[in-house]
Amino acid sequence: xxxxxxxxxxxxxxxxxxxxxxxxxxxxxxxxxxxxxxxxxxxxxxxxxxxxxxxxxxxxxxxxxxxxxxxxxxxxxxxxxxxxxxxxxxxxxxxxxxxxxxxxxxxxxxxxxxxxxxxxxxxxxxxxxxxxxxxxxxxxxxxxxxxxxxxxxxxxxxxxxxxxxxxxxxxxxxxxxxxxxxxxxxxxxxxxxxxxxxxxxxxxxxxxxxxxxxxxxxxxxxxxxxxxxxxxxxxxxxxxxxxxxxxxxxxxxxxxxxxxxxxxxxxxxxxxxxxxxxxxxxxxxxxxxxxxxxxxxxxxx
Amino acid sequence: xxxxxxxxxxxxxxxxxxxxxxxxxxxxxxxxxxxxxxxxxxxxxxxxxxxxxxxxxxxxxxxxxxxxxxxxxxxxxxxxxxxxxxxxxxxxxxxxxxxxxxxxxxxxxxxxxxxxxxxxxxxxxxxxxxxxxxxxxxxxxxxxxxxxxxxxxxxxxxxxxxxxxxxxxxxxxxxxxxxxxxxxxxxxxxxxxxxxxxxxxxxxxxxxxxxxxxxxxxxxxxxxxxxxxxxxxxxxxxxxxxxxxxxxxxxxxxxxxxxxxxxxxxxxxxxxxxxxxxxxxxxxxxxxxxxxxxxxxxxxxxxxxxxxxxxxxxxxxxxxxxxxxxxxxxxxxxxxxxxxxxxxxxxxxxxxxxxxxxxxxxxxxxxxxxxxxxxxxxxxx
Numbered sequence: 001x002x003x004x005x006x007x008x009x010x011x012x013x014x015x016x017x018x019x020x021x022x023x024x025x026x027x028x029x030x031x032x033x034x035x036x037x038x039x040x041x042x043x044x045x046x047x048x049x050x051x052x053x054x055x056x057x058x059x060x061x062x063x064x065x066x067x068x069x070x071x072x073x074x075x076x077x078x079x080x081x082x083x084x085x086x087x088x089x090x091x092x093x094x095x096x097x098x099x100x101x102x103x104x105x106x107x108x109x110x111x112x113x114x115x116x117x118x119x120x121x122x123x124x125x126x127x128x129x130x131x132x133x134x135x136x137x138x139x140x141x142x143x144x145x146x147x148x149x150x151x152x153x154x155x156x157x158x159x160x161x162x163x164x165x166x167x168x169x170x171x172x173x174x175x176x177x178x179x180x181x182x183x184x185x186x187x188x189x190x191x192x193x194x195x196x197x198x199x200x201x202x203x204x205x206x207x208x209x210x211x212x213x214x215x216x217x218x219x220x221x222x223x224x225x226x227x228x229x230x231x232x233x234x235x236x237x238x239x240x241x242x243x244x245x246x247x248x249x250x251x252x253x254x255x256x257x258x259x260x261x262x263x264x265x266x267x268x269x270x271x272x273x274x275x276x277x278x279x280x281x282x283x284x285x286x287x288x289x290x291x292x293x294x295x296x297x298x299x300x301x
Numbered sequence: 302x303x304x305x306x307x308x309x310x311x312x313x314x315x316x317x318x319x320x321x322x323x324x325x326x327x328x329x330x331x332x333x334x335x336x337x338x339x340x341x342x343x344x345x346x347x348x349x350x351x352x353x354x355x356x357x358x359x360x361x362x363x364x365x366x367x368x369x370x371x372x373x374x375x376x377x378x379x380x381x382x383x384x385x386x387x388x389x390x391x392x393x394x395x396x397x398x399x400x401x402x403x404x405x406x407x408x409x410x411x412x413x414x415x416x417x418x419x420x421x422x423x424x425x426x427x428x429x430x431x432x433x434x435x436x437x438x439x440x441x442x443x444x445x446x447x448x449x450x451x452x453x454x455x456x457x458x459x460x461x462x463x464x465x466x467x468x469x470x471x472x473x474x475x476x477x478x479x480x481x482x483x484x485x486x487x488x489x490x491x492x493x494x495x496x497x498x499x500x501x502x503x504x505x506x507x508x509x510x511x512x513x514x515x516x517x518x519x520x521x522x523x524x525x526x527x528x529x530x531x532x533x534x535x536x537x538x539x540x541x542x543x544x545x546x547x548x549x550x551x552x553x554x555x556x557x558x559x560x561x562x563x564x565x566x567x568x569x570x571x572x573x574x575x576x577x578x579x580x581x582x583x584x585x586x587x588x589x590x591x592x593x594x595x596x597x598x599x600x601x602x603x604x605x606x607x608x609x610x611x612x613x614x615x616x617x618x619x620x621x622x623x624x625x626x627x628x629x630x631x632x633x634x635x636x637x638x639x640x641x642x643x644x645x646x647x648x649x650x651x652x653x654x655x656x657x658x659x660x661x662x663x664x665x666x667x668x669x670x671x672x673x674x675x676x677x678x679x680x681x682x
Contacts, residue, residue, distance in 0.1 A: 052516060074370075075377075
């Protein structure tokens with residue numbers, strides 16, 4: 001264990017072996033040059049890091065509810081401004097939110113939108129594992145097309161989720177905030193670069209980080225980085241930034257691998273490899289191609 | 302009533318009286334979201350901020366859910382925190398009310414109480430605040446703008462003393478929009494009475510990091526809830542101490558409830574809020590006709606003063622409880638509290654009546670008929 005990395009989120013939390021978010025949290029907070037205060041939406045990260053009477057957080061931390069992490073940090077940030085005005089505090093503090101995709105794409109979207117619009121000085125990070133994993137793998141609006149979940153189960157009449165992922169990056173960017181980026185735990189240098197940029201913004205910034213879930217994507221605990229790497233190599237999870245409205249691809253595979261290489265590593269997509277689901281698998285590839293082309297197209301503008 | 306030379310008389314609505322008290326309190330943070338009939342409070346306060354009269358950080362949030370969430374964040378970060386709401390807004394906050402009290406955050410909220418949908422109705426009743434009666438907030442009711450002004454100041458002090466959130470409740474429109482003469486204190490006196498707020502813990506204390514809102518399982522959750530009940534149990538004693546101190550600076554006396562001609566009364570009306578004014582008039586008239594009637598006006602609804610109420614009603618032969626809210630499928634809330642207060646104490650006949658839902662007016666003649674025993678329906682429509 002690198003002791004520096006564990007300064008803010010200590011070891012001893014109860015996240016699953018092979019879960020991505022402890023590395024995500026530590027990598028991002030490792031780039032902070034000022035003290036941080038954390039607001040965390042209800043979810044796996046909160047549940048596994050704060051079991052009373054223990055806490056894994058060595059920085060000030062608040063968890064309030066599922067949908068209000070962004071609203072909560074709004075209050076913390078304005079309390080800071082009030083204290084600074086009165087001379088009670090002089091230090092610079094950066095305010096940071098962690099939420100899962102359920103708490104961000106779905107139930108927390110309104111609070112997120114409000115906080116972005118108001119321009120609070122905060123970095124919001126969504127660790128995106130494509131579903132409600134803390135409650136046992138239900139579908140969210142970040143769940144990919146074709147994934148089997150407990151609420152989009154595979155059956156005679158179902159080959160998994162039938163809708164596309166919500167374009168949260170576009171929604172967030174539409175608030176005209178200066179820095180929005182998509183990153184992957186398998187691409188550490190890129191993640192660190194983005195964390196550094198996002199933390200440096202004096203105002204709202206946003207990161208979407210790919211966060212494989214060993215339990216509910218159904219893969220061996222040793223594989224989360226390898227699987228995350230495949231997500232980007234297949235163009236399933238492109239690395240890009242939207243800086244002052246300008247899109248930039250940070251990496252593009254010369255020869256993207258077929259998305260099947262990524263899908264076949266996980267139990268949630270197992271059904272796509274049956275004879276019957278060949279058209280669904282083809283559709284997944286089509287969606288990946290189109291989504292990548294859409295993002296690449298925005299980068300050329 | 303008052304003999305203090307520093308007091309000024311002003312004609313203010315209940316909403317403006319609340320804003321005026323808040324200006325003197327000058328909270329650090331105030332998340333705001335509009336809803337009728339509370340809106341004049343936040344609009345008035347916003348103008349104070351715009352004119353540079355106060356330094357409060359207002360947060361114009363996008364919903365009441367976020368208003369209470371931001372209040373939780375601000376209060377946990379050590380800020381003196383205030384907000385205001387009504388009706389659907391309070392219902393929308395419901396989830397976060399429990400979080401505020403569970404975290405023991407001394408947030409002050411002014412509520413202009415209003416009916417709940419459906420059907421939609423913007424007028425006064427107590428359906429919204431009665432829906433929050435188990436949320437762990439202290440609930441203090443006001444009869445008129447003077448009480449709103451005074452109890453907003455008292456409430457802020459109480460919240461920070463007992464580390465529990467406090468609601469100051471006025472009747473929507475009846476009080477929030479009615480102009481009355483009231484006496485205000487000078488700003489310095491209020492500031493001194495409230496004092497500085499220096500919480501034990503704060504999210505901004507970087508050197509001493511704390512975790513707010515942990516996961517408490519079967520081994521600890523229960524104890525947290527018992528602690529909350531114990532803290533609430535101490536609230537009425539602290540409220541009495543603070544109101545006594547307030548009496549010294551204002552000349553105005555407040556208690557757990559007001560007893561109006563009730564000590565020797567055979568027939569006692571019990572109610573909450575602005576209807577008390579009308580009831581007092583009715584009682585004055587009845588007393589002239591030698592009817593032995595009185596009123597108890599509840600001021601502190603949470604914690605409910607069971608023992609004190611039992612004592613105050615010990616001589617009553619007939620007790621009529623008027624609720625401005627229902628508990629659909631059970632007895633109305635105030636009636637239930639009064640019934641529990643009187644269990645095993647004596648044999649008075651207690652009757653229940655619901656009035657004033659959705660802003661329906663209640664008239665003096667109606668109250669006289671109730672006290673004379675001529676009107677015994679379940680609803681005063």
